[in-house]
Amino acid sequence: MNHSSIIFSGPNALKCELVPYLIELGIDRVFMILDKILLEIHADTLYPLMDLLPKEHILLIEAGEEYKHLDQCQKVWRFFTESKVNRNDVVVNVGGGVLTDLGGFCASIYKRGISTINVPTTLMGMVDAAIGGKTAVDYLGVKNLLGAFHLPIAVCGDSSFLSTLTQKELLSGFGEIVKHSLLVGGDMWQRVIQFDPLYSDSEEWQYFVDLSMKYKEAVVKEDLYDNGLRKCLNLGHTIGHALESYFINSKSSFGTDRDLVSHGEAVIAGLIAELYMSNQLLGFPSDILHQLIYLAKENYAPLLFTCKEYDPLLKLMKQDKKNISKAVSYVGMRSLGEPVLLEVDDEELKNGLDFYREMLC
Amino acid sequence: MNHSSIIFSGPNALKCELVPYLIELGIDRVFMILDKILLEIHADTLYPLMDLLPKEHILLIEAGEEYKHLDQCQKVWRFFTESKVNRNDVVVNVGGGVLTDLGGFCASIYKRGISTINVPTTLMGMVDAAIGGKTAVDYLGVKNLLGAFHLPIAVCGDSSFLSTLTQKELLSGFGEIVKHSLLVGGDMWQRVIQFDPLYSDSEEWQYFVDLSMKYKEAVVKEDLYDNGLRKCLNLGHTIGHALESYFINSKSSFGTDRDLVSHGEAVIAGLIAELYMSNQLLGFPSDILHQLIYLAKENYAPLLFTCKEYDPLLKLMKQDKKNISKAVSYVGMRSLGEPVLLEVDDEELKNGLDFYREMLC
Ligand SMILES: NC(=O)c1ccc[n+]([C@@H]2O[C@H](COP(=O)([O-])OP(=O)(O)OC[C@H]3O[C@@H](n4cnc5c(N)ncnc54)[C@H](O)[C@@H]3O)[C@@H](O)[C@H]2O)c1
Numbered sequence: 001m002n003h004s005s006i007i008f009s010g011p012n013a014l015k016c017e018l019v020p021y022l023i024e025l026g027i028d029r030v031f032m033i034l035d036k037i038l039l040e041i042h043a044d045t046l047y048p049l050m051d052l053l054p055k056e057h058i059l060l061i062e063a064g065e066e067y068k069h070l071d072q073c074q075k076v077w078r079f080f081t082e083s084k085v086n087r088n089d090v091v092v093n094v095g096g097g098v099l100t101d102l103g104g105f106c107a108s109i110y111k112r113g114i115s116t117i118n119v120p121t122t123l124m125g126m127v128d129a130a131i132g133g134k135t136a137v138d139y140l141g142v143k144n145l146l147g148a149f150h151l152p153i154a155v156c157g158d159s160s161f162l163s164t165l166t167q168k169e170l171l172s173g174f175g176e177i178v179k180h181s182l183l184v185g186g187d188m189w190q191r192v193i194q195f196d197p198l199y200s201d202s203e204e205w206q207y208f209v210d211l212s213m214k215y216k217e218a219v220v221k222e223d224l225y226d227n228g229l230r231k232c233l234n235l236g237h238t239i240g241h242a243l244e245s246y247f248i249n250s251k252s253s254f255g256t257d258r259d260l261v262s263h264g265e266a267v268i269a270g271l272i273a274e275l276y277m278s279n280q281l282l283g284f285p286s287d288i289l290h291q292l293i294y295l296a297k298e299n300y301a302p303l304l305f306t307c308k309e310y311d312p313l314l315k316l317m318k319q320d321k322k323n324i325s326k327a328v329s330y331v332g333m334r335s336l337g338e339p340v341l342l343e344v345d346d347e348e349l350k351n352g353l354d355f356y357r358e359m360l361c
Numbered sequence: 362m363n364h365s366s367i368i369f370s371g372p373n374a375l376k377c378e379l380v381p382y383l384i385e386l387g388i389d390r391v392f393m394i395l396d397k398i399l400l401e402i403h404a405d406t407l408y409p410l411m412d413l414l415p416k417e418h419i420l421l422i423e424a425g426e427e428y429k430h431l432d433q434c435q436k437v438w439r440f441f442t443e444s445k446v447n448r449n450d451v452v453v454n455v456g457g458g459v460l461t462d463l464g465g466f467c468a469s470i471y472k473r474g475i476s477t478i479n480v481p482t483t484l485m486g487m488v489d490a491a492i493g494g495k496t497a498v499d500y501l502g503v504k505n506l507l508g509a510f511h512l513p514i515a516v517c518g519d520s521s522f523l524s525t526l527t528q529k530e531l532l533s534g535f536g537e538i539v540k541h542s543l544l545v546g547g548d549m550w551q552r553v554i555q556f557d558p559l560y561s562d563s564e565e566w567q568y569f570v571d572l573s574m575k576y577k578e579a580v581v582k583e584d585l586y587d588n589g590l591r592k593c594l595n596l597g598h599t600i601g602h603a604l605e606s607y608f609i610n611s612k613s614s615f616g617t618d619r620d621l622v623s624h625g626e627a628v629i630a631g632l633i634a635e636l637y638m639s640n641q642l643l644g645f646p647s648d649i650l651h652q653l654i655y656l657a658k659e660n661y662a663p664l665l666f667t668c669k670e671y672d673p674l675l676k677l678m679k680q681d682k683k684n685i686s687k688a689v690s691y692v693g694m695r696s697l698g699e700p701v702l703l704e705v706d707d708e709e710l711k712n713g714l715d716f717y718r719e720m721l722c
């Protein structure tokens with residue numbers, strides 16, 4: 001089976017690459033699910049696509065995590081049914097990670113699978129969510145409880161959409177770019193440590209969007225179902241995920257608003273703690289670890305927590321669905337570009353958390 | 362990827378094969394969704410399985426087509442969540458085609474896929490629905506609108522369950538057995554034309570259950586996603602499906618209760634009409650066609666319709682999702698065991714329908 005997606009990437013990829021591709025496919029086969037908000041803020045970028053399709057082929061919906069649930073899916077399925085979408089058609093999902101996750105999920109189980117194309121419009125979408133075929137919606141208050149593997153036939157990363165994102169959203173997506181740069185190494189790492197995420201324009205972002213998309217797509221091609229190589233994309237996420245969930249659900253003793261911790265910020269903290277562990281266990285180079293710490297200090301506020309909070313954090317790491325035994329499996333690194341899967345115990349995880357707090361707080 | 366299921370088959374397969382297999386897997390990983398009604402009518406057969414599992418691992422639900430929808434799924438997903446089912450667990454679906462379709466679907470998208478084992482308890486389930494990984498629920502009044510390909514790791518065909526089925530249900534499942542016998546040929550065909558579906562006991566059915574399961578499983582192993590070989594399982598279904606839908610939605614001009622046409626009955630009619638077409642187009646042997654007609658006359662009431670009803674029937678055949686062009690694709694046969702895919706036009710389909718009416722009505 002072919003486990004790959006076509007990657008369109010460039011500051012005008014939507015107009016110059018995606019639109020001709022859709023014309024080639026045959027426009028009467030193409031349907032679109034679009035985040036409502038984009039119609040107001042990116043009408044110009046979207047015009048070549050919107051203009052192509054009959055109005056009845058376009059569904060406008062609300063996006064954002066609070067809409068990522070089964071009721072919203074029912075809207076999409078009703079649209080598919082009313083528009084007589086069938087198994088030979090293609091659904092283009094245009095929006096952030098919520099929209100591509102939800103649109104992808106809806107398409108994946110409609111008539112046992114309609115093809116999709118993702119057009120991510122957030123940085124997180126471009127470098128992570130829209131690639132790789134993991135689709136899902138939240139359910140019963142659990143994130144991504146219902147989902148499917150459904151690889152898009154194509155993904156279009158057009159950095160023109162980035163201009164309207166908040167700093168917080170850019171920094172969140174940048175967390176995943178930093179992770180990819182560690183996994184890719186070489187020039188990408190050199191450029192990431194010199195990059196200024198808050199004072200760069202779309203064209204400057206495009207380099208990272210491009211490399212991140214192609215890197216993730218190449219990993220997924222080898223291991224769509226997340227049984228091996230793909231696990232390396234969890235770098236920084238064992239601790240990062242735990243911090244993210246913990247902060248979202250707890251009140252800070254420091255008075256800062258923990259609710260506002262973004263995914264990418266938590267990943268940056270996770271990367272530091274986990275790479276310290278790799279430094280201790282696998283000899284991951286200290287100078288790179290310190291470059292990462294410098295990057296974090298320049299761009300991110302530290303996540304504040306005390307050692308009294310280690311136990312609930314460890315509990316969260318063990319609930320992580322990736323761990324079947326009691327030891328926690330995590331992605332270590334020998335050096336830039338050299339991830340390895342290993343298991344660690346509580347002591348080692350606590351050392352990682354200690355190190356993060358010592359360096360950043 | 363491994364596209365196959367373990368097949369347990371035998372009059373005591375549940376007790377003698379499935380239960381030891383589950384013990385080997387580890388009982389704390391096993392959950393069960395059971396058609397409520399079976400607890401009353403098959404307590405004895407189910408006892409070895411029920412006795413194995415903690416009560417909290419068992420969900421009793423209503424089955425039957427009217428329950429095959431998203432609300433019923435939500436019951437299942439709530440049960441999974443409350444029981445903390447995770448990606449390493451296994452869900453055993455026990456019931457007819459509705460239950461295995463629904464349980465399989467629920468499991469397929471829960472946490473992007475929990476393994477399933479099917480224990481079909483109707484003949485239609487054993488010889489068709491429980492095998493091959495097509496799962497689905499009805500939605501917005503459309504049959505199987507939401508679904509997924511999710512192959513069970515094992516299927517257990519235990520004919521002990523058949524004793525409580527009505528004649529109508531046995532005859533419906535028998536329709537699919539007849540189809541498989543045509544596709545398999547040889548001894549299976551010889552035995553099917555001598556078989557009496559209304560006066561045979563469980564042990565006598567087991568032969569056909571066994572061969573049908575293994576045959577369908579072998580086909581699916583080659584072509585899970587229904588892009589090639591698997592299409593041969595549509596033998597008799599191009600016309601059969603159209604007749605089934607048409608009869609369910611129309612009032613008969615003959616005063617008989619068309620609502621009561623079962624899937625298998627419609628397939629038998631479809632087989633006769635389609636094999637006549639094969640006889641004309643591909644030289645399918647007349648004597649086998651006449652053996653089939655004899656079998657139909659012995660066991661099934663004819664489906665009554667007039668030539669005025671051909672047009673709506675043809676319309677239904679063209680809506681069939683398997684047809685992308687205007688000609689209707691159907692499964693023809695050169696001889697027993699030799700299916701071929703081809704396209705036919707309206708005239709040929711009408712000839713098939715004429716022949717059925719001439720022979721049966
Ligand atoms: N499938 C995967 O592999 C994967 C990977 C990472 C994240 N995710 C999922 O992605 C989601 C997060 O995605 P996200 O960070 O893109 O958030 P998001 O999709 O919630 O988008 C954030 C907000 O930005 C708006 N928006 C979209 N494009 C915009 C633009 N160009 N300018 C201004 N506003 C815009 C949206 O309407 C929304 O309100 C989560 O649900 C997460 O689970 C999935």
Ligand SMILES: NC(=O)c1ccc[n+]([C@@H]2O[C@H](COP(=O)([O-])OP(=O)(O)OC[C@H]3O[C@@H](n4cnc5c(N)ncnc54)[C@H](O)[C@@H]3O)[C@@H](O)[C@H]2O)c1
Nearest residue numbers: 424425426457458459482483485486489490495522525526
């Ligand atoms: N997935 C597939 O490949 C596939 C193939 C064929 C049919 N199907 C689906 O299967 C469904 C039909 O399945 P079915 O014919 O088994 O009907 P069913 O599942 O509706 O069962 C019929 C009735 O029999 C009851 N029942 C179950 N086991 C019994 C037993 N041992 N004794 C007495 N009663 C029993 C059920 O409670 C139900 O009321 C349809 O929804 C159809 O779409 C799926």
